[in-house]
Amino acid sequence: MTISAVPTNTPPALAVRNLSKTFTLHTQGGVRIEAFNNLNLEAHYGKCLVLHGPSGAGKSTLLRSMYANYKPCSGSIVVQHGKEVVDIATATPREILAIRRDTIGYVSQFLRVIPRVSTLDIVAERCLSMGEDKALAEEKAVALLRRLRIPERLWRIAPATFSGGEQQRVNIARGFIRSYPVLLLDEPTASLDATNRQTVIELIQEAKANGCAVVGIFHDEAVRHAVADTLFQVQSGTTNAA
């Protein structure tokens, strides 16, 4: 593990400032659960920041907040979106949609299955939504599916019936088909075998070499070793940077 000093000359791709998140469960007697409190971190272009900590420490909550999937209670998440600097915590839904289209990519642990849509179309979709040519998008999708060892006979089938590992690889192909300035990864290697895990490591390293700022959660120590530049310890309640 190499822990690099935070570079100060370039502005961060994404910066989290004084971020706090507490869940209030109204249906369960108003129980309040603190995910994290007053948290600060920066993600830089071409580097990989790994969120680290025990299960339930709030890593996924933090990552989901960066994608505006969760709403933090206070603090800011500032991202460089094109020429603008936008605070995700207070941006309008319309701005968030634009940020998700152009700036931040997200690969979750699970593939949310869309009925009837073929694997190839699911993977190609994000290129098409950018207005890319259909043939070119499919070519890229095919290359990635091949690289991630999804058998060709499955490409035209909707992934609902695929195994867990196959679904996850489809999900990874979907996230890596185009380059985002910021890429958020929530345990992308959780149910993969060693060969496919190695492919994902290579994909992450290529994204970094392309200047992408990667923020990820990796429980697998080998993966963490291979891709991490900075380790950020997330602990429920108190948090500090490594």
Next chain:
Amino acid sequence: MSTVSSQYPTTMEPMNTSTEQPLLQVENVAHYYGSRVGCAKVSFSLWPGEVLAIVGESGSGKSTLLNIISGRLALSEGSITYRDAAGQPYDIANLPEGAKRRLLRTEWGFVHQHPRDGLRMAVSAGGNIGERLMACGERHYGTIRNAGKEWLHRVEIPENRLDDTPASYSGGMQQRLQIARNLVSSPRLVFMDEPTGGLDVSVQAKLLDLLRHLVRNLGLAVVLVTHDLAVARLLADRMLVMHQGAVVEAGLADQVLDDPHHPYTQLLVSSILQG
């Protein structure tokens, strides 16, 4: 060079600003059924190409809201502004009936929960699709018939059913025909009231996938009323949660569903059965 650069901005600018304006602006609207509140204090903006879902249990005011903003029910309070393709604003509450009807058959579409409310059951499928084109000024029989064929194909109905009446169609086919009838005139804004409501699950999935495709490819703006949160997640960019006539939570669809804040939204989300 200097003439070109001085010419272009003036011709480009009106176009840019019109795409940067919301298509529909709803401000503080309310409708009262006598002393009973149908819905109240609802405000939102809808932008071109955006899909907004209005969710909530039955009786929460979803359909009342949809009927107000589509000009089908009178406003008790507030204002609704629609901007057409040229950027021209329309005050929906005070629009003359003729202008309202013209909007409804050209720039707008309305997909009813029950297809028989939106179709002419005694007229052929081709006639149902063609009627809207004729209302938009199309007169050439061949063009109308070809558009009918093309749209049957797009909503996955066999072409040889073009001359059959919708009465002979299954429920799922009727609903797809209603969608074709609405989309044939290339509307910019479509209102949908529980479009998958009365259909069985397999037909629902097919229709949802079809809607998702059409909405993406045509860049439609949609206001969708549904009590089915899975439908909202699949189709919508944004969501309004209604409870007892008021909007209790609003935001990105996935954010509202994954991190609900209001007690009612939490109850709604926690009631989804895990497949």
